[in-house]
Amino acid sequence: MSKQAAEYAWPDNYRSAVALSFDLDAESVILAVDRAYAARPSVMTHQAYGPITGLPRLLEILLEAGYRGTFFIPGFTADRYPGAVEAVLDGGHEVAHHGYLHRPPAHLTPEEERAELERGLEALARHGVRPVGFRAPWWETSPHTLGLLSEYGFDYDASLFDRDTPYAVTTPNGSIIEIPQSWALDDWERYAYMPDPPAGQGVIERPADVMETWWQEIVAYREYGGCAVPVMHPFLSGRPARALALRELLGRLASLPDVWVATLGDIAAHTSRLEMVPVPLDLPGLESF
Ligand SMILES: [Zn+2]
Numbered sequence: 426m427s428k429q430a431a432e433y434a435w436p437d438n439y440r441s442a443v444a445l446s447f448d449l450d451a452e453s454v455i456l457a458v459d460r461a462y463a464a465r466p467s468v469m470t471h472q473a474y475g476p477i478t479g480l481p482r483l484l485e486i487l488l489e490a491g492y493r494g495t496f497f498i499p500g501f502t503a504d505r506y507p508g509a510v511e512a513v514l515d516g517g518h519e520v521a522h523h524g525y526l527h528r529p530p531a532h533l534t535p536e537e538e539r540a541e542l543e544r545g546l547e548a549l550a551r552h553g554v555r556p557v558g559f560r561a562p563w564w565e566t567s568p569h570t571l572g573l574l575s576e577y578g579f580d581y582d583a584s585l586f587d588r589d590t591p592y593a594v595t596t597p598n599g600s601i602i603e604i605p606q607s608w609a610l611d612d613w614e615r616y617a618y619m620p621d622p623p624a625g626q627g628v629i630e631r632p633a634d635v636m637e638t639w640w641q642e643i644v645a646y647r648e649y650g651g652c653a654v655p656v657m658h659p660f661l662s663g664r665p666a667r668a669l670a671l672r673e674l675l676g677r678l679a680s681l682p683d684v685w686v687a688t689l690g691d692i693a694a695h696t697s698r699l700e701m702v703p704v705p706l707d708l709p710g711l712e713s714f
Pocket residue numbers: 448450454523527562563
C-alpha cells in the first residue's frame with residue numbers, strides 16, 4: 426500500500442487537521458453569472474457585505490482565537506477592494522487564488538482558463554502575493570486545471586472530493602498536492618439565500634445547527650486522521666449571529682490540542698515533505714465514457 430489515505434502522517438503527533446478557509450467572492454460570483462447585475466444595487470451590496478462588514482469581523486475573530494486562515498480571493502475582488510487584501514495580509518493569513526471573475530474552469534475553453542488564471546495572478550501580484558494555492562470557483566475544475574496549476578508553479582489545489590487526506594497527483598507538468606474538500610463544510614449550502622439570481626436551498630439555517638454539524642465533522646475527521654476544511658464566505662459567515670457562532674466553534678476547537686489548525690499552504694508544504702507517490706487523476710472506466 427502506498428503512503429495514501431490511512432497512512433497519511435500528520436506532523437508533531439497531530440491526529441488530524443483543520444484548515445479554516447474563506448472565499449472572498451464579493452460581487453464576482455454574481456457578475457460571473459451575468460454582468461447586468463452590476464446595475465442592481467441590492468444584489469451588489471448583498472455581496473459587498475463580505476469585504477465591507479464581514480471580513481473585518483472575521484479577521485478579529487481569527488486574531489482573538491490565534492488562528493491563521495487561508496483566504497481565496499478572486500482577482501476582481503482584489504482589484505475592487507485592495508484594502509481587504511491588505512487587511513488579510515496584515516493579519517498574517519495566507520492569500521490564495523480563486524479565479525479572476527469567479528468563472529468555473531469547467532465552463533471555460535483552455536485559452537479562457539489560462540487567461541483567468543493569469544489575470545488572477547496579476548491582481549494578487551499587485552499586493553506582492555505569489556499564491557501557492559488555488560480553489561476552483563464553484564469547485565468546478567476542468568481536465569486541464571491541475572496541469573495548468575503545476576505549470577504556473579502552484580503547490581496545491583483545493584477543489585476535488587475523493588479523499589479525506591491530502592495526496593499528490595501527477596499532471597503533464599509535474600505533480601501537485603490536492604487537498605480534498607467537502608460540501609458538508611461549506612457555509613453556502615447552509616446560509617445562502619437570494620431570490621435573483623437564485624442562490625441557496627431556500628432554507629436559511631440556524632448558525633448553532635451549522636456549527637454543530639461542523640463540530641461533528643471536525644471530531645469525525647480527527648477519528649479518521651483527515652483534513653477538515655470549513656469554507657466560509659464573508660458575505661454569509663460574517664453576518665452577526667453566524668460570526669458569533671463561529672467564534673464559539675473556534676473556542677471548542679482549542680479544546681482538541683491534537684488537531685493541527687493550519688493554513689492550506691502549510692498543509693500542502695507538509696504533504697510535499699512526505700514525498701507521497703503521485704497518482705494519476707484518471708478515473709478508471711470513465712476515460713472512454
Ligand atoms: Zn467562490
